[in-house]
Amino acid sequence: MINKIELDKILNKVDKPARYIGGEQNSIIKEEGTLSNQFQTRFVFAFPDIYEIGMSYLGLQIIYKVLNETNGVFCERAFVPWDDMATELTNNNIPLFTLETKTEVNKADILGITLQYELSYTNILNILELSKIPFKASDRDESFPFVAGGGPCAYNPEPLWEIFDFFMIGDGEILLVEVVKEHLEWKKAREPKIEFLKRISKLDGVYVPSFYDINYDEFGIITNIDKKFPEMPNRIKKRIEPDLDVLSFPTNPIVPFIETVHNRASIEIFRGCSRGCRFCQAGIIYRPVRERSKEKIKNYAMEQIKNTGFDEMSILSLSSSDYSEFEVLALDLMKSCKEQDVSLSLPSLRLDSISVNVLDELMKYKRTGLTYAPEAGTMRLRNVINKSITDQDIDFGIEQAVSRGWNNIKLYFMVGLPTETDEDLDGIVEIAKRAKDISNKYSQKGGSRFNVTVSVSNFVPKPHTPFQWFPQCTLEEFKRKHYYIKDQLKNLKFVTYNYHGADSALLEAVFARGDRRLSNVIIEAYKNGCKFDSWREHFKFDKWMATFEELGVDPSFYATREREYDEFLPWDIIDIGVEKEFLIRENEQAKKVVQTPNCRDMCSSCGLSDNFECKLRQGE
Amino acid sequence: MSKYILKYNKTGYLKYISHLDLMRLFHRSFKRAEIKLKYSNGYNPHPKMVIAQPLSLGYESTSEYLEIDTWEEFDQGIILSKLNSILPNGIKIIACKSLENFSKTLAALVEYAEYEIKIDSNDLAKFENLVNFLNAPEILIEKYQHKSNTTKTIDIKPLIKEFSYKINENNIVLNAIIRTGSNQNLNPEHFIQGILKYCDIESENCMISIVRTEIFFEKDNIILPIQDICN
Numbered sequence: 145m146i147n148k149i150e151l152d153k154i155l156n157k158v159d160k161p162a163r164y165i166g167g168e169q170n171s172i173i174k175e176e177g178t179l180s181n182q183f184q185t186r187f188v189f190a191f192p193d194i195y196e197i198g199m200s201y202l203g204l205q206i207i208y209k210v211l212n213e214t215n216g217v218f219c220e221r222a223f224v225p226w227d228d229m230a231t232e233l234t235n236n237n238i239p240l241f242t243l244e245t246k247t248e249v250n251k252a253d254i255l256g257i258t259l260q261y262e263l264s265y266t267n268i269l270n271i272l273e274l275s276k277i278p279f280k281a282s283d284r285d286e287s288f289p290f291v292a293g294g295g296p297c298a299y300n301p302e303p304l305w306e307i308f309d310f311f312m313i314g315d316g317e318i319l320l321v322e323v324v325k326e327h328l329e330w331k332k333a334r335e336p337k338i339e340f341l342k343r344i345s346k347l348d349g350v351y352v353p354s355f356y357d358i359n360y361d362e363f364g365i366i367t368n369i370d371k372k373f374p375e376m377p378n379r380i381k382k383r384i385e386p387d388l389d390v391l392s393f394p395t396n397p398i399v400p401f402i403e404t405v406h407n408r409a410s411i412e413i414f415r416g417c418s419r420g421c422r423f424c425q426a427g428i429i430y431r432p433v434r435e436r437s438k439e440k441i442k443n444y445a446m447e448q449i450k451n452t453g454f455d456e457m458s459i460l461s462l463s464s465s466d467y468s469e470f471e472v473l474a475l476d477l478m479k480s481c482k483e484q485d486v487s488l489s490l491p492s493l494r495l496d497s498i499s500v501n502v503l504d505e506l507m508k509y510k511r512t513g514l515t516y517a518p519e520a521g522t523m524r525l526r527n528v529i530n531k532s533i534t535d536q537d538i539d540f541g542i543e544q545a546v547s548r549g550w551n552n553i554k555l556y557f558m559v560g561l562p563t564e565t566d567e568d569l570d571g572i573v574e575i576a577k578r579a580k581d582i583s584n585k586y587s588q589k590g591g592s593r594f595n596v597t598v599s600v601s602n603f604v605p606k607p608h609t610p611f612q613w614f615p616q617c618t619l620e621e622f623k624r625k626h627y628y629i630k631d632q633l634k635n636l637k638f639v640t641y642n643y644h645g646a647d648s649a650l651l652e653a654v655f656a657r658g659d660r661r662l663s664n665v666i667i668e669a670y671k672n673g674c675k676f677d678s679w680r681e682h683f684k685f686d687k688w689m690a691t692f693e694e695l696g697v698d699p700s701f702y703a704t705r706e707r708e709y710d711e712f713l714p715w716d717i718i719d720i721g722v723e724k725e726f727l728i729r730e731n732e733q734a735k736k737v738v739q740t741p742n743c744r745d746m747c748s749s750c751g752l753s754d755n756f757e758c759k760l761r762q763g764e
Numbered sequence: 765m766s767k768y769i770l771k772y773n774k775t776g777y778l779k780y781i782s783h784l785d786l787m788r789l790f791h792r793s794f795k796r797a798e799i800k801l802k803y804s805n806g807y808n809p810h811p812k813m814v815i816a817q818p819l820s821l822g823y824e825s826t827s828e829y830l831e832i833d834t835w836e837e838f839d840q841g842i843i844l845s846k847l848n849s850i851l852p853n854g855i856k857i858i859a860c861k862s863l864e865n866f867s868k869t870l871a872a873l874v875e876y877a878e879y880e881i882k883i884d885s886n887d888l889a890k891f892e893n894l895v896n897f898l899n900a901p902e903i904l905i906e907k908y909q910h911k912s913n914t915t916k917t918i919d920i921k922p923l924i925k926e927f928s929y930k931i932n933e934n935n936i937v938l939n940a941i942i943r944t945g946s947n948q949n950l951n952p953e954h955f956i957q958g959i960l961k962y963c964d965i966e967s968e969n970c971m972i973s974i975v976r977t978e979i980f981f982e983k984d985n986i987i988l989p990i991q992d993i994c995n
Contacts, residue, residue, distance in 0.1 A: 153971060155780055156822055162785065165777035169793075169852050401781050401789060401852075453792030485795075 166243030259297035314383030349383030521571025602649035610730035622646035723751030778854030874945035
């Protein structure tokens with residue numbers, strides 16, 4: 145345990161000290177020992193960003209609950225301290241500590257770090273450095289924790305391979321519990337460190353990178369993989385639970401003292417997505433679609449409100465309105481929430497499918513913005529990316545909202561999509577103009593002014609998607625596209641235009657589809673001062689580029705190179721259940737501008753049902 | 765509809781929770797305890813729940829006061845036990861009293877507060893000067909003014925009602941009752957500045973911890989703890 149008097153001294157000096165104190169309602173404390181209510185395995189769940197971001201992540205609450213419900217296991221939390229606190233910790237020689245018991249993070253048995261976005265990778269090193277834990281797994285002896293990773297970026301863990309002892313691929317509720325149970329057994333058996341890794345590498349979903357040697361040819365392309373132990377699997381099969389209703393859900397989540405990004409109750413209504421948008425990694429890796437029953441959702445929602453006192457609740461999933469009984473569910477939830485003086489957020493709705501009834505109910509208390517994501521400006525390009533909404537759908541959606549008095553609409557687009565031309569960019573401008581035309585039909589004298597926010601992000605080709613072979617736009621091309629749109633929008637007073645920096649999209653593309661040679665780049669970039677890369681004010685693109693140059697690694701090899709179908713891709717070692725042939729087929733369909741139907745309408749044989757139970761396929 | 769005054773403490777790490785965060789914590793906790801608060805009228809209704817005197821971030825307190833208006837009448841013991849089962853470690857309701865026929869707000873009545881200030885310093889001998897602290901004709905401090913970005917010299921002596929201290933082996937403990945509230949207010953930081961300046965001690969070399977130990981109103985020239993407002 146760290147010196148609490150010293151801690152008190154520094155907490156007096158830093159901004160928002162409540163980030164570091166723990167003790168929130170519903171947080172948990174356990175005692176170490178051999179009794180059944182005591183713990184033997186200390187798991188520290190670390191989120192590689194600041195408290196306000198990490199505490200807004202439902203996955204943290206889920207894992208906190210399932211681990212603390214496991215006998216013998218204690219899960220505590222750690223986050224990246226903001227600069228001022230990091231400096232105080234370093235100057236006062238206080239290592240990073242857990243919020244629950246103020247125990248040094250390096251005293252953990254397992255340090256689990258969630259991998260949510262590529263730009264958090266340097267923050268992982270920040271956690272390790274502040275915890276006085278060596279960066280590389282090979283430099284950590286028996287006295288250090290196992291460092292484990294999970295979450296969406298673990299579906300291509302290779303750029304992080306040297307840093308982590310193992311990765312977990314799939315649903316945390318299932319795999320993580322098995323891993324910690326194995327740890328309890330291993331601890332009892334008093335075996336050396338490597339034996340634990342051998343034990344868990346037999347579990348579906350666990351990848352121990354040091355057990356595999358990756359060989360490259362002279363161009364940097366993988367030739368083959370050598371296993372260090374014959375009993376290791378050739379590919380790591382993701383681990384999922386087909387029935388969400390058997391999983392436990394955090395009905396008593398930790399309630400932060402301070403305002404976080406999303407300070408509200410939240411209920412996950414399903415996992416996976418049936419849409420098959422070709423750019424979307426989540427839509428592929430979280431297959432199959434698994435819905436939580438309406439009854440469970442309603443019960444969890446009410447219990448969460450009762451146990452937290454939140455006055456806002458949100459439902460979570462990809463494309464929420466695809467839930468099979470969405471209208472009934474949404475109206476039911478709205479009614480119960482209203483009785484409890486709670487406002488309900490429905491963040492991931494598609495205006496083409498949302499029912500007029502839901503919209504009518506929603507507008508009774510929600511008058512903020514409405515967000516709509518056509519993703520691309522023309523029908524042609526939407527066909528390419530398999531975002532199956534027509535111009536009529538878009539106009540209908542906008543009209544539904546505008547006619548009900550919404551005067552602030554947000555439109556999300558991506559640029560740099562495969563086959564994109566300037567005509568597609570013109571399409572973005574056209575949609576904004578049409579929104580204005582529609583609003584003119586309904587505008588009243590003296591009514592507040594109509595505003596469209598056009599938000600443009602940059603396409604990052606992701607592993608395990610049909611576009612995984614596709615080259616990303618160059619920085620210059622991204623910038624040209626941003627200005628091309630800007631030029632056309634600048635005279636439209638009703639439009640607010642935002643676009644994301646292309647340089648961070650380049651880095652995302654490098655790490656999303658990176659290989660093992662990037663571990664050193666991440667470590668060196670961190671040493672050169674890169675951290676909090678997802679924070680605009682901290683992002684140091686020049687230092688990143690200098691690091692690539694210094695190490696002789698070419699970022700364009702990863703970002704803007706087109707791959708061949710027969711190339712051995714770094715993430716091929718991860719088996720997501722969807723067949724590569726399906727991804728190739730989808731990529732070819734994209735080139736032919738042909739749509740693939742929603743899984744709910746017709747099965748396109750992605751191969752998943754050969755490996756996992758897919759209820760949509762059974763429903764055929 | 766009923767009115768109550770709750771006395772609570774705020775100790776340990778909870779001293780790092782700001783006034784606004786504390787209000788939100790209470791708001792959620794009343795909701796969880798199913799104690800329905802009355803709401804104000806107006807465009808943006810907010811629950812009728814007022815903290816008598818906001819406490820600065822970083823200060824502990826053994827006597828804070830919260831005034832609430834509820835829809836229904838509650839047994840005072842039930843309010844106390846329900847809330848305490850929900851509130852986090854570091855905040856505890858010590859007493860709950862009904863405020864019948866009370867039309868003012870507690871906040872308007874606050875006149876003084878008592879603080880216990882502990883200063884760890886290597887220079888304890890210098891504090892011996894404090895014997896004559898209140899005999900000085902005036903105690904001048906520099907007050908920074910955000911609005912005009914200037915500093916103003918003020919005499920804090922009239923704002924100090926009572927003052928005592930005890931020098932221990934490693935620290936000095938000051939007890940002071942100073943003006944507090946909307947009429948006249950002495951920020952404890954300025955009081956400490958006056959003490960350190962008087963003793964010629966640099967604040968950087970000190971570890972200072974502050975506990976508010978009581979909040980007072982004034983009646984017939986006598987000061988009484990806020991909780992006695994209804995007696």
